[in-house]
Amino acid sequence: MEAKLKQQLPGTLQVLVDEIETAAGVEIEVGQVAAIAGLLPGRYGGAAPTPMQATLCFGADAKNAQGIRLIVNHTGDIAACQLPYSVPYAVFFHELMHLRRYVVDRVPIIATAPEPVKLPRAAVENMLEHQVIERQYRQYGFDFPLYTVARQAWDTFVQAEVGTCNLAILQAWTETQLLNDTDVGEEVRQAAEVAMERAGLLSLLRAFSDNVAWLAKSPDLVAAKQAMVALVYAFFGQPVGDVLMLHRSSTGEWTNNRLPRQIRLRATARGEMKVFQLRAG
Numbered sequence: 132m133e134a135k136l137k138q139q140l141p142g143t144l145q146v147l148v149d150e151i152e153t154a155a156g157v158e159i160e161v162g163q164v165a166a167i168a169g170l171l172p173g174r175y176g177g178a179a180p181t182p183m184q185a186t187l188c189f190g191a192d193a194k195n196a197q198g199i200r201l202i203v204n205h206t207g208d209i210a211a212c213q214l215p216y217s218v219p220y221a222v223f224f225h226e227l228m229h230l231r232r233y234v235v236d237r238v239p240i241i242a243t244a245p246e247p248v249k250l251p252r253a254a255v256e257n258m259l260e261h262q263v264i265e266r267q268y269r270q271y272g273f274d275f276p277l278y279t280v281a282r283q284a285w286d287t288f289v290q291a292e293v294g295t296c297n298l299a300i301l302q303a304w305t306e307t308q309l310l311n312d313t314d315v316g317e318e319v320r321q322a323a324e325v326a327m328e329r330a331g332l333l334s335l336l337r338a339f340s341d342n343v344a345w346l347a348k349s350p351d352l353v354a355a356k357q358a359m360v361a362l363v364y365a366f367f368g369q370p371v372g373d374v375l376m377l378h379r380s381s382t383g384e385w386t387n388n389r390l391p392r393q394i395r396l397r398a399t400a401r402g403e404m405k406v407f408q409l410r411a412g
């Protein structure tokens with residue numbers, strides 16, 4: 132990243148930039164653009180404009196000798212704030228963390244997946260990445276409570292068909308349970324429970340978010356991502372065996388692999404072991 136830009140970042144973010152660039156062997160290209168086409172509907176209500184977006188290009192797409200490019204485009208200022216982040220550089224941090232996960236932690240990316248209506252691969256990918264990224268603000272010196280879903284979303288929830296769930300509901304539920312620690316967090320969780328009980332989805336959703344909560348804390352980052360991906364496709368009754376994931380090796384090559392049949396992970400504190408058995412069917 133250009134030295135002039137980097138110097139204006141908080142110290143913890145300068146260290147983060149160095150760490151990502153060292154692992155990738157290239158600099159992060161930060162550029163201002165007129166507008167960013169939202170790939171996906173906004174997380175926080177419909178068509179909110181996207182102020183920043185990280186892009187990872189690799190292989191032939193990178194069009195350079197290193198085979199990798201890291202880009203963060205922004206429409207205004209890298210210090211920009213956008214709800215739910217009320218602190219300068221918090222959005223920029225979020226985008227850097229997307230890059231860090233793929234390049235430093237080398238967590239796999241969903242490359243090919245069954246895409247029935249309303250289960251776009253990029254939306255599943257982002258939803259799962261956010262479960263880990265959002266938890267890391269405090270470690271990097273940002274001090275604000277997580278607030279991803281407002282109570283109103285549940286109070287006004289209308290279900291098309293009892294017993295059916297879609298990705299938007301799954302995401303809102305999971306974020307409500309796991310990424311909501313404001314003083315109204317408990318109230319929002321209760322509103323979600325009432326709405327989902329009525330919708331006949333409560334026990335299914337609770338099992339899902341309990342698993343994700345466990346996985347998001349596991350030190351086995353690669354296996355945790357694989358298990359989360361398996362859980363989402365299994366949740367929607369999709370064949371997990373059809374999912375391919377791109378994985379960056381320690382030498383920088385990318386390979387495309389199926390999910391392992393068995394995924395073993397440790398929990399953080401107690402060394403507890405969990406094994407996810409996949410059904411390929």
Ligand SMILES: [Zn+2]
Pocket residue numbers: 225229257261
């Ligand atoms: Zn994101």
